[in-house]
Amino acid sequence: MRKLIILLCLSIAIFSITTPAYAYLDPGTGSALLQGLLAGVAGVLAVLKLYWQRIKQFFSWRPKSQNKSTDAEDQA
Amino acid sequence: MIEAMTAIQNPASFRDPRGSVYHLNGRVLRTVLANAVEDFEFVRSTDLIKKLIAQQQLVAEKIVHAELLTTTFPKASYILEHPRLDFISYPYEWPFAALKAAALLQLSIHLQALEQGVTLTDASAYNIQFQGVQPIFIDHLAFTRYQPGELWQGHRQFCAEFLNPLLLRAYLGVSYHAWYRGALEGISVADLNQLLPWYRKMQPKVFMHVLMQTSLQKTPAPQAEKAIKKINLPLVALQNMLRGLHNWIEKLQPAKDGQTTWANYTPQSAEATLKTRLLTEFVNATQPKLLYDLGCNNGFYSQHALTAGAQTVIGFDNDQDALDQAFLRAKNAKLKFLPLFLDLANPTPNQGWAQVERQGLAQRGPANALFAFAIVHHLAIGRNIPLPMLVNWLLDLAPQGLVEFVPKTDPMVQKMLARRSDIFSEYTLENFLQCFAQKCTIIKNETISPSGRCLIWYKKNSYV
Numbered sequence: 001m002r003k004l005i006i007l008l009c010l011s012i013a014i015f016s017i018t019t020p021a022y023a024y025l026d027p028g029t030g031s032a033l034l035q036g037l038l039a040g041v042a043g044v045l046a047v048l049k050l051y052w053q054r055i056k057q058f059f060s061w062r063p064k065s066q067n068k069s070t071d072a073e074d075q076a
Numbered sequence: 077m078i079e080a081m082t083a084i085q086n087p088a089s090f091r092d093p094r095g096s097v098y099h100l101n102g103r104v105l106r107t108v109l110a111n112a113v114e115d116f117e118f119v120r121s122t123d124l125i126k127k128l129i130a131q132q133q134l135v136a137e138k139i140v141h142a143e144l145l146t147t148t149f150p151k152a153s154y155i156l157e158h159p160r161l162d163f164i165s166y167p168y169e170w171p172f173a174a175l176k177a178a179a180l181l182q183l184s185i186h187l188q189a190l191e192q193g194v195t196l197t198d199a200s201a202y203n204i205q206f207q208g209v210q211p212i213f214i215d216h217l218a219f220t221r222y223q224p225g226e227l228w229q230g231h232r233q234f235c236a237e238f239l240n241p242l243l244l245r246a247y248l249g250v251s252y253h254a255w256y257r258g259a260l261e262g263i264s265v266a267d268l269n270q271l272l273p274w275y276r277k278m279q280p281k282v283f284m285h286v287l288m289q290t291s292l293q294k295t296p297a298p299q300a301e302k303a304i305k306k307i308n309l310p311l312v313a314l315q316n317m318l319r320g321l322h323n324w325i326e327k328l329q330p331a332k333d334g335q336t337t338w339a340n341y342t343p344q345s346a347e348a349t350l351k352t353r354l355l356t357e358f359v360n361a362t363q364p365k366l367l368y369d370l371g372c373n374n375g376f377y378s379q380h381a382l383t384a385g386a387q388t389v390i391g392f393d394n395d396q397d398a399l400d401q402a403f404l405r406a407k408n409a410k411l412k413f414l415p416l417f418l419d420l421a422n423p424t425p426n427q428g429w430a431q432v433e434r435q436g437l438a439q440r441g442p443a444n445a446l447f448a449f450a451i452v453h454h455l456a457i458g459r460n461i462p463l464p465m466l467v468n469w470l471l472d473l474a475p476q477g478l479v480e481f482v483p484k485t486d487p488m489v490q491k492m493l494a495r496r497s498d499i500f501s502e503y504t505l506e507n508f509l510q511c512f513a514q515k516c517t518i519i520k521n522e523t524i525s526p527s528g529r530c531l532i533w534y535k536k537n538s539y540v
Contacts, residue, residue: 030265030293031232032304034284035317037292042313 081148087432088202095152095217104160105145106137106216107152115220116154122192124219133185134213135159135205156216162366162388162412166434167201167237168256169416169424171399172245172330173407174211175252178204179238181211183322190315195222199230201237201262202434208388208412209403225308228317235285236262239321242328243268243286247276249331251396253417260428265289281324330400350524351480352380354531355447358478359384364444368392368474370420371451375402378413381447390443392418420451421459438472446474453482456503457492463502467511475539479532481508486527505530 026032083098083105090096094112098105108116119125128134137156145155167175178201186196196218203215228234240263241252248271255263269277269290277287295303355377359367365387369378372391381389393399394417402415418424418437428434448470455461470477482489483505484498493500505528512518512534520533 027293028229028232029295029297029300029304030289030291031235032227032307033292033295033300034289035227035231035309035313036303036307037288038284038317039307039309039313042310042316 081144083148087430088428088434090429092197092215092217097158098149100145100148102160104158105140105149106156106158107149108154108156108217109151110153112217113153116217118221119194119219122194124189124192124194125216128185128188128213132207132210132212133181134216135161137216158214158216161205161214162207163390163414164435164440165206165390165414165416166257166424167204167241167262168253168260169418170206171396171403171415171417172242173400173403174206174209174414175201175238175242176325176328177209178206178211179234179242179325180322181213182234182238183318183325185213187315187318187322189219190222190311190318193222194219195226195228196220196230199234199237206414208410209406209414222311224311227304227307227309228314231317232265232289233262234321235265235289238262239285239325240265240268242325243282244271245330245396246328247272247331251417257424257427260434266293281320285321330396347525347529348376350522351377351449351531354520354522354524354533355380355478356384358445358447358533359386362445362476366390366443368441368443368446370446370448370473371454372402372415373398375405375411375413375415377447377449378402378415379405379409379411382411382413386445387412389413391415392420394419421455421461441473443474445476445478446470447478449480450482450488452479452508453486453489453492453503457489457500460499463508464511467508471515471536475536477534479534480524481505481530481532483528483530486525486529508532 081100083100086097086099089098093109094115095107095109098107125134125137129136135158137158140155140157146152149155167178170178181204182196182199182201186199189195197220198218200215203213203218204211205214206212241256244250244252244255244263250271252263265286269286272282272286276282292300359381363385367381367386367389369375369381369389369391372378372389372393373395375391378389378391389412391402391413393402393415396417399415399417402413405411406413406415423437424434426432426434426436426439452466455466456463470479484490484493484500484503509518509521509532512532515538516534516536518532518534521530523530
């Protein structure tokens with residue numbers, strides 16, 4: 001969740017670039033913030049992947065006996 | 077006690093406070109200072125360094141213990157010795173294919189390092205050198221312990237020194253050499269962002285590494301600092317970033333701009349046979365360790381020189397496409413030949429910090445020998461360089477050579493003079509030979525074409 005908030009803040013930051021920066025700005029600032037976004041994207045993708053697997057599982061029909069065996073494997 | 081020797085610090089090795097490279101009686105030594113010991117020992121507790129050296133992706137290292145050395149470097153915790161490289165070249169001299177190969181090596185080494193819990197402190201293109209056309213990493217102190225969640229410190233530098241110059245040529249068909257040579261630290265994303273057309277920026281990777289990076293760079297400092305402190309980059313995200321760049325760069329090709337003059341040049345058969353014969357004879361007699369090919373074109377003659385026994389050939393040319401072809405030739409035939417971008421009338425100067433950090437062409441020599449085919453008339457007539465100055469320059473680069481003189485009767489020179497007045501009354505074979513006469517012995521002088529082209533083999537009298 002924290003990553004999502006950072007992602008959101010950064011996205012807002014990109015589109016609100018009007019205030020001039022008076023402090024010293026490290027030349028690597030853009031690179032670091034971009035990596036923040038990528039970290040956020042990686043997080044979101046990981047969450048989506050998880051959900052996708054659940055959705056796939058929900059819709060996949062299997063005979064009862066087989067389902068039981070997979071459950072057993074999952075618990076092991 | 078053994079007296080300390082005077083080691084000369086490499087003029088490019090001063091930015092890292094954890095150690096430096098020194099030259100001592102022809103040996104190349106690297107100090108590892110106390111503040112680098114922890115990382116140094118951790119990295120060497122993994123297989124990484126051994127593996128990279130075995131794959132010839134990293135210059136070999138040997139820890140040396142001799143008392144003589146420890147008295148010379150009293151502050152060093154470790155002293156490493158490295159083999160000497162044949163020739164030092166810089167990214168602003170590398171043709172497209174070479175810069176691309178270097179970029180891929182940088183990414184590949186970083187990915188291999190991460191697998192062992194190691195990362196790289198920076199992504200400087202100057203940390204890579206070439207053996208033939210094989211890139212090799214040279215900074216043994218760039219490896220440090222990877223801290224989970226840490227950012228890729230070298231990302232901006234990677235973009236400026238590798239990615240952006242490649243994109244400039246691949247997407248805009250613009251050569252990066254002059255710009256890179258002037259800026260030394262590469263091409264900034266902000267500058268590239270100004271140049272790329274909008275549709276290019278819609279490409280996801282360009283959007284991310286160029287447009288987004290430029291936009292984010294403008295974030296006000298206090299906000300940016302706050303946000304950066306909170307960023308935690310998972311290892312997987314870092315690896316994906318490196319792999320993504322690797323896949324992208326692997327596919328980059330120079331834009332076809334049709335600007336080449338010489339890449340499709342195939343030497344005239346009779347003339348080429350004579351040139352090859354004389355070159356073979358010259359190389360057999362001189363056995364050069366380091367041979368320069370001035371105006372190397374696609375490397376046709378460099379390859380012959382290597383077959384004849386030259387150990388390493390460095391070629392110079394200013395035709396991008398010819399250089400790309402030369403690189404491919406060297407790669408396919410596994411030649412110890414490196415073609416480099418150079419305008420012979422404006423060779424690489426001494427530059428960088430204190431004007432010694434990056435050496436000019438003259439400072440990196442002299443070579444043992446050189447050959448210069450079909451180049452003198454381009455300099456003397458195309459660029460108005462007087463013959464005596466031209467000959468002195470050749471003699472500074474190497475003490476012996478095989479050089480072609482193309483007289484005014486030749487169709488090529490006729491063409492060069494067709495639309496300008498002939499102000500070159502001094503441009504004669506007689507005068508050219510006269511220029512060598514004071515300092516050299518002419519070993520051979522053979523006419524190789526009906527138009528009067530000839531090859532002159534000379535040797536400095538002072539050279540034994």
